[in-house]
Amino acid sequence: MKKIWVVFIKEFLDIVRDRRRIILTLISIFIGVPLLLVLPYGFIFGRMVRQTSDAISIPVQGMEYAPALIQYLEEEADIKAISAQNVRELVLNKEYAVGLIVPPGYEEKIRNGQTVEVILIADERRSIDLTRERLIIMLNQYESVLLTERLQKNGLTGEYLEPLTVLDENVASETETTGSLLGLLIPGVILSFGLGAGMPVAVAAVAGEKKKLTLEPVLFTTISRFDLVVAKFLAVVANILATFFLTMLSIALSLGLFILVSSRVMPREITNAQSAAEDAAASAKPAMEGWIQGYHIEPLAIGLFLLAPLIIVFLSAALQIMISSWARNDEEANTYLMPFNFLSGGVFFIAFFLDEFVPQLWHYAIPIFGTMLSMRDLLSDKIDPASLTVMFVSSILYAAGMLALAVWMFHREEVVFRT
């Protein structure tokens, strides 16, 4: 046991003392992750806030035909209308996000109770643009005002136009609904991390040592090959877990920072906001709160959820050690391990195809896939002993088998001396 510990510590110190690697890892985790998370979302979020709450200008062709509409937009939605001749060209040239064309005779048709076609010009190449939605909602609101006036003139109420109301009922519980949504992202992120991380350590600990000729002197000593492989395997596992926890910490800090900054910025922006897009956001808020407040999973499910990927980390570490043992040197090991990057990337997307998939018990025995199914179940607080047993037992067997294979490889002289 002491020998395993010494090799484990040696591998650990080898990582920690590699200043370049440590600095790059810390930069990636504590600068790269926040930049990737906060910057793009902060940019998108800020833009959306500006688009929904700031005063905007829109070009209007035929502005003189609809003074009442223009007055409504300017007073109710902080939208400044600018008279223009060719709105299509202005929008196409990206001078404005949206524009409006009011046909001649607008006012007369409205007065006579006829339908008028107002054309909203937008450029849908602008992927993140709420200005169009803001204008549509304002126009719809204005339409409602006109409609109410017309109904009142004829002695009718709003119910006259609404003979049927649809009530939405969800057969899934709030926990199941939220769990299904979380299941799209979280298991994929965790598992792809578990499969992808740890590779540099696995490569350096075996193939790298072969290349640097540091492995042979260790094999001359009385340490057993089993102890040596187990220690290196544990070092890879520890590295995956350490990187994972640091990344999660970084994500948590980034999100915390994002929320803090947003909460400071949001109230000031929102007090001025009069846009209808806000109303839409406000109507969506109770639903979101309902999901979060109604979501509840048992501590046992949380425990099992955390345990499930740990076994995949063992499996992945054993597989990486085995491949690294087979390789002649670190370059070759990196080449052999390249498919792992694709696999870890691919795992992330599996969840998106699982919506209509009804798993059978044997599906839980498929390595990684079974774990993903179980993690999805657990996120919905579904603790099914049969499927969990199949997943845990099969995953442990795969991991143990892979470790045994790695130990066997280490005993083969044609593998150890393939330099």
Next chain:
Amino acid sequence: MIEVENLSKRFRQKWFKKFTAVDGISFRVNDGDVIGLLGPNGAGKTTIMRILSTVLTPTDGAARVGGYDTRKQAKQARGCLGILPEYWGLYERFTPREHLRMFGIFYGLGGPALERRIDELIALFEMQSYADRECKRFSKGMSQKVALARTLIHNPQHILLDEPTSGLDVMSARQVRGLIADSKKLGKCVIVSTHILSEAEKLCDRLILLDAGRVVAEGTPADLLTRTGKPNLEDAFLSLLGRTDVEVVS
């Protein structure tokens, strides 16, 4: 004592071909003896060293180190053997002291006894000034000293040295030669694999000349000179290998 009996090692190559690195070699090294394994590149010296160190298994024959069969009692054999490989294989981010501590633990040592042994070896090889510095930028001589100290950490009875003075400056090489001579005095069993014939002549009681995995000649340096009738060991070496056509390039 190290005994090698009818030792053979064949390696599998591509397309079911086999390569014989060692072919039916036998020799014996008594305690207090220093023998030199000589031979051109590919003669099988390193393969013999690796079989004795138990990291390679012989295809035929047997090797025993201190009475322990390298195949059946590998761990015990390794326990009484100290090996200096040709390439030192030092961890560049570890200090000499850490190397010695780690390898000491691998050999089952520990506690104050191990620390005392580490200090003893640091003093013996005069490594005090760099014992706690990472090995990253060490010179060849410094690295060789660390590797030698690592070889001797468990005070082995049997010592295998592969090219122990290769690339060393005069001072360091002299120190290594002194160490081999001291080991002989202490009754240790030493095998030295070397290309440096003058060194082999000075240090070794007996020389084993290998070529293509076989023993070409065996005896004391004086025996080999008498047998070939050559004035020096280099000419005797070439004569025994049947390569008298090798000329000096000037």
